[in-house]
Each structure stands twice: as structure tokens, then as C-alpha cells.
Amino acid sequence: MLNNVPPRYHSPRRRANATKERPFFSGLHSAGPSSIHAPIRNGLFEMVRTQLGQQKRVGEVRVRVARFMAFLLVCVLAPRAADPDDGRAQTLQGSPPFQETFQQYPAGVFPSGWQVRGNAATAQTVYHIAEKEGNRFLHAYAKNQDVQIGIEYVCKPQDYPILRWRWRATKLPPGANERAKKTNDSAAAVYVIFDSSLVPRAIKYVWSSTLAVGTRFDSPVYWRAKVIVLQRGPAEPGEWRQESVNFYQDYKDLFGFEPGEVRGIAVLSDSDTMTSVSEAAYDDFMLLPGKTPSRLNPAAAAVTLSLM
Numbered sequence: 543m544l545n546n547v548p549p550r551y552h553s554p555r556r557r558a559n560a561t562k563e564r565p566f567f568s569g570l571h572s573a574g575p576s577s578i579h580a581p582i583r584n585g586l587f588e589m590v591r592t593q594l595g596q597q598k599r600v601g602e603v604r605v606r607v608a609r610f611m612a613f614l615l616v617c618v619l620a621p622r623a624a625d626p627d628d629g630r631a632q633t634l635q636g637s638p639p640f641q642e643t644f645q646q647y648p649a650g651v652f653p654s655g656w657q658v659r660g661n662a663a664t665a666q667t668v669y670h671i672a673e674k675e676g677n678r679f680l681h682a683y684a685k686n687q688d689v690q691i692g693i694e695y696v697c698k699p700q701d702y703p704i705l706r707w708r709w710r711a712t713k714l715p716p717g718a719n720e721r722a723k724k725t726n727d728s729a730a731a732v733y734v735i736f737d738s739s740l741v742p743r744a745i746k747y748v749w750s751s752t753l754a755v756g757t758r759f760d761s762p763v764y765w766r767a768k769v770i771v772l773q774r775g776p777a778e779p780g781e782w783r784q785e786s787v788n789f790y791q792d793y794k795d796l797f798g799f800e801p802g803e804v805r806g807i808a809v810l811s812d813s814d815t816m817t818s819v820s821e822a823a824y825d826d827f828m829l830l831p832g833k834t835p836s837r838l839n840p841a842a843a844a845v846t847l848s849l850m
Contacts (some may be wrong), residue, residue: 639702640695642827644680649673653680653691659808660689668811672823679825682730682811683713686818692735692808697829699801703790704830705734710777711749713821715813718751720769723762724815727751730773730822731810734789737802741766744808745792747785749773749822758796768796782825790832 647653649671658665668689672681711729718727730749735742744767750757753771761767770792772785793801807827813820 639697639831640827640829642693644671644678644825647671647678649678656691656693658689658691665689665691669809677825679823680809682809682820682822682824684811684813684820686814688727688810688812688814690733690808690810690812692733692806694806695804695829696806697804699736699790699793699804701831702804702829703788703832704786705732705789705807705827706784706786706830707732707824707827708782708784709749709773709822709824710782711773711820711822712776712779713819714749714751714776715816715818715820716751718813718816718818720746720748720750720753720771721759721762726762727813727816727818727820729776729811729820730824731812732785732824733767733808733810734787735805735808736793737805739805742805743767743793743797743801745770745789745796747772747787751775768792770796782823786830 642655644653651671652666652669653671656669664687668684668687669680669682669691671678673679709730709732714729715727717725718729719725720728728748728750732747733744734747735744737743744761744764746761746767746769748769748771750771750773753774755771755774757769757771759769761769770787772787773783777783789804790801809824811820811822
């Protein structure tokens with residue numbers, strides 16, 4: 543048994559001491575490269591396995607995300623067949639850039655989306671939403687009053703040069719003539735506003751009491767406005783007349799150059815200069831594209847309607 547003990551430990555005392563020390567030395571000396579590196583190696587292996595597991599999970603998540611995104615693209619880009627009974631879907635698919643049907647307002651109220659030029663209290667007495675057979679429209683009744691309201695919308699007139707609406711005039715101020723300032727009343731008028739929010743240009747389309755249809759002239763009350771007569775005389779009871787005007791072409795013809803952006807539209811039924819009554823109705827305003835529309839800027843402009 544002493545063969546396993548170094549010669550210096552052959553005495554009983556040294557052999558006993560060697561027996562006590564051996565575990566330590568044994569542990570130390572028996573710790574060859576494989577044993578001393580095992581914890582490090584095992585730790586490295588565990589770290590690698592953890593990283594590989596994390597990468598695998600990340601890869602699985604990326605695959606799931608990619609599949610989900612592909613699903614979303616299919617849902618968004620796939621054409622949706624319009625349900626014949628889905629009126630809202632058909633309206634959205636074929637809707638123009640701007641339209642005002644007044645259907646969103648309850649009957650009897652002033653249309654809150656419209657701004658007032660003049661006295662707001664007067665505007666609320668002149669203009670309100672009316673309803674007949676399920677159709678809502680803007681009704682105007684002005685008794686010795688003059689107040690204009692408008693709605694803002696910005697677009698390029700080259701892209702959407704057509705304004706379509708329907709209207710009717712049931713009471714016209716007798717003897718009114720839009721050519722002269724002292725007789726400048728209209729049962730119904732629709733403005734297209736251009737260029738500037740501070741000093742805009744405008745075309746005023748009127749339903750006149752006396753002037754011939756097709757008459758064109760400079761406004762007698764505002765130097766940056768032109769007037770075109772579209773209708774004359776009262777409408778038949780219950781009769782709506784539809785208009786479609788190419789205001790882009792009208793602007794070039796009347797002003798002699800290209801217009802700037804459209805800023806909005808406005809309406810006016812007035813009777814103050816003739817000290818009389820005007821009554822009319824407006825409905826279904828719609829901007830329509832020309833033959834080769836390019837780009838629309840549908841942002842609403844923060845402008846103040848400042849017209850004639």
C-alpha cells in the first residue's frame with residue numbers, strides 16, 4: 543500500500559498526513575484538462591443551446607409575423623365584390639372627392655359644417671335643413687336679409703373642374719337685377735371660390751329675377767368676382783333643376799388666366815336691396831373630375847370666407 547505513497551511519506555506520521563491531504567491533492571492533480579474545463583465547456587454549451595433556442599423562437603415569430611402580414615396584404619389588396627344591397631360600400635367606391643347632400647343633418651337645424659359670412663343669428667333664420675319624402679336639403683328664406691354661408695374644400699380645378707348641384711327658386715325678389723349694386727338681389731346664387739383666403743376670386747352662378755340665361759358680367763359689388771346667369775324666373779312647384787358647370791373653363795374665359803386652387807363653395811339667397819323676399823332650396827353639391835385628372839389635395843383649408 544505504500545507503493546501509492548511518495549517515499550517522503552513512508553513514516554506512519556507522514557503517511558497519515560498524506561492520507562488527509564490526498565483528497566485535496568487528489569482533486570487537484572486528478573483535475574486534468576478535461577475535468578478542469580468541464581464547467582466552462584458545459585456553460586458554453588448551455589449558452590449556445592440557449593442562444594440557438596432563442597434564435598429558433600425568433601425565427602418562428604418572424605415566420606408567423608411574415609405570414610400575418612401576407613394575410614393582411616391579401617385582405618387589403620384583394621378586390622371586394624360590392625353587395626348590391628350595400629349602398630354605403632357602393633357610395634364609397636364611387637364617391638366624388640367632395641359632395642354635400644345634407645343628409646347628415648337633422649331637419650330644422652342650421653348645417654353646422656357651413657360657415658357664416660355676416661351675422662350668425664341671421665344666418666340661422668335664413669338657412670335651415672328641410673326634409674320632404676325622406677330627402678333633406680338646404681332651405682333658404684330671406685326677408686329683407688342678406689347673409690352668405692359657405693363650406694371649405696381645397697382641390698385643383700384642373701383635376702375636378704365640374705361642379706354639379708340641383709336647386710330651385712320659388713320666390714324671387716321682384717325687379718332684382720344683379721348688374722347693378724342697388725338692385726343686386728338673387729333668389730339663389732352659388733359661388734365657387736378660388737386662389738386666396740384673404741382676397742379670393744369667385745364666380746357667382748345666379749338664379750335671376752330678370753336677366754337672361756347666359757348673361758356674363760363683372761360683379762357690381764366685388765371687383766374680383768364674375769357673374770353668370772344660369773336660370774331666370776320661378777321654378778314650377780316642386781321642380782328641381784340640376785346644374786353642371788365647368789368652373790375651370792369659366793374661370794379661364796372670364797379672368798383670362800389659369801386659376802389657383804379651389805377654396806370652397808358658398809350660397810346666397812338675399813332680398814335686402816329690393817326690400818322683398820327670396821326663397822330657394824339647394825341640394826346635392828358634387829365635384830366631378832375632368833377627362834384627365836392628375837392629383838387631388840383634399841385637405842380642408844383654414845380659410846375665412848370673405849366674399850361679395
